Amino acid sequence: LYSRDDFESRSGYTDPEIMRTALASVILQTKRLGLGDLASFPLLDAPTEAQLNAGTNTLQELGALTTGGKLSAVGKQLAGMPLDPQLGRMLLAAQSAACIESVLVIVSALAVQDPREVPPDQRQLAREMHRRFALGNSDFLDWLQLWDYYASLRATHSQGKLRKRLQAEFLSASRMREWRDMHRQLRLSLRSIGIKVAVREQHYDPEKKAGIENKREYESIHRALLKGIPLQIGTLEKPVDNQSRPGGTARSKKNRAGDYIGPRGLRFALWPGSGLANKKPRWVLAAEIVETSRVYARHVARIEPAWIAAELSHLTRFEYGEPRWQARRGRVVATRRTLLFGLTLGEQKNFPFDQVDAARARQIFIQTALVEQQLDPDARLQAKAKFWQHNLEVLADASEVENRLRRRDLQISDQALFAFYDARLPQQVFDRVSLSRWLQKTGAEAQQALLLGRDEAFARQLPLDALQQFPSHLDSAGKHYALRYAFAPGASDDGVTVRIPLTEVAHMPLPALEWLVPGMLVDKVEELIKILPKAQRKKLLPLADTAASLSQLVVRDFGLGSCSLYDALLAKASAQYGVNFDVASWRGLARDRLPDFYLMRAEVIDANGKVIDSDRALPVLQQRCMRVMDTQVQQATRDRAPALISRWDFGALQSSGNVAGDAAGAQRCLRENTEGELALEFCASAAEARMHTRLALPRLAMHALPDKVRYLRKQLLRDARQLLPYVGVGDRAGLLDDLIKAAIAHAC
Incomplete structure (x- = not known):
């Protein structure tokens, strides 16, 4: 019974079949017969545009249509088969893969109603009986097991016994016969188009265990099936912890755990009756997608994403991430994602980008590998690329000049250097391999063009005396100390660093180091004036002119580095401008308020050039290193257990730098202990060593003159x-x- 409203709301006639079915087969036949576009065909009931588009899309997915909308070679074969185009496409793919006997059984099963019966009152028993044919990884292969089982029963049972046996095992005899008839009809239709298929004759093995199958055959069968149902695939959605969701919200009912994501936003779950429902494979292929209380995939199989990318290459597209230079591979790479209508099939992290856009790969290669100096050539390329080491040295010299002058506008810009390489390298050079290949073929003239000139390394011309004001060594009291420059504001080594050997720490030229270098003297003097109290600073206005004048006066009258800079400045400022200020206070203000790069930084190094200690507070550094030397000397003396001396038979006294195992910087001396005994020991400085030796020499003379000493006693x-x-x-x-x-x- 039903209500009047329900009855009156129904259509008066059944919808025409053309309005209720998929039109892929109809469109295929109209194109084969040359009837033109189905949309313009004078049908009594014209299908909707959505139906026509869906049918056309299906044929394009099967590869039955060309880009121009005409039948392809595959489409012509499908048009000659009395079968749904999707099932026909499976058979054509199976023929190429040499597995058509097995696929024909599966296709004929999909073309008829499932013969496995599940009565509601005997659901559990029926599924137990059907589970005998399940192999675990594919519901499609269950059809093959059932086909082999049915063939074995037909060979040993009469029609009556066969029907009773099938009924007892919850199998429909009429549908099994329909399946067999469909298989025979498909064999005959394939023969009519020149495809001969033998009848599958496989002995049914009831002991065959789940999960045991021929891997090559498994792949061939499912890749053939994939050709016919290309969009009925899915990947298991990665589980997402509710805590990581925005606001900690729970998963919605539409996005349940264990759901699969398919192309074009499709979401589905595995049908509970499937043999894979509890296994949850990563990727699945489904024979059909149905919607009841949920969207379910029926008759599914485990597949690999690589099969999808290979078989459906005409439907996939690639999406590339930001290209980047990878020094380890020596080429420009990018992350490539393979997509099938929005579904990610795979991701290749280091795909060669020159295969996608060689011009852009070349630009990135020049910018990153050459301009930013990340080429990282191996020994073979280093031997060929003479220009590389030359250009590195030229640019390093230019960078050193910038560090000395504390400027960042002198060296050639990255844009200009890019243009330099871009104009000289051919278009086919876009990675290390292509560069090596080109260098091997090219002549000396082409390589000569890649050599960066000394003048080309600078964006502007340098003052003639600029580098003379920033020497590489500091000379003081006949000693030469190496200087290193850094222009790195905020870094610990910003400014000028002097390298002092540990053996010279006691003689560190503290007054000379206050002057820095000639090129920085005027600027430092100006900064020193700025930190003076206002009463004193007012007398020195204008500061820039006064700083230049005072710098000239102290250099002329005192000499660069001959005395303390603060003493020299105060003497001239007092005489010229009437400024009186305490030197110690001025030095303290400079230590607290001057920018770090206006204070000389010292590094104390050992005999191997390794930095032992560093600081800008030079007196503190000197005392710290002297304590280290004293500790080393004491340790060396204890370790050596010095022998007593009674005569000068040990050669000349010398520094420990020539004696293996001695403390670094220690000086050997002759020393007398409280018992009047003499021994060779070590002192931290030459002055201390001379003092102890001078005091010990009379005792050594007493040992040499025993008779005289005895007489005097x-x-x-x-x-x-x-x-x-x-x-x-x-x-x-x-x-x-x-x-x-x-x-x-x-x-x-």
């Missing part, structure tokens, strides 16, 4: 009254030793 201080002034200071033996050593020292 007996003859001196025979009168006890001579000892009275020394009572409480020492004994007679100690006083005698001092007198004898003093006499020897006086005589020498």
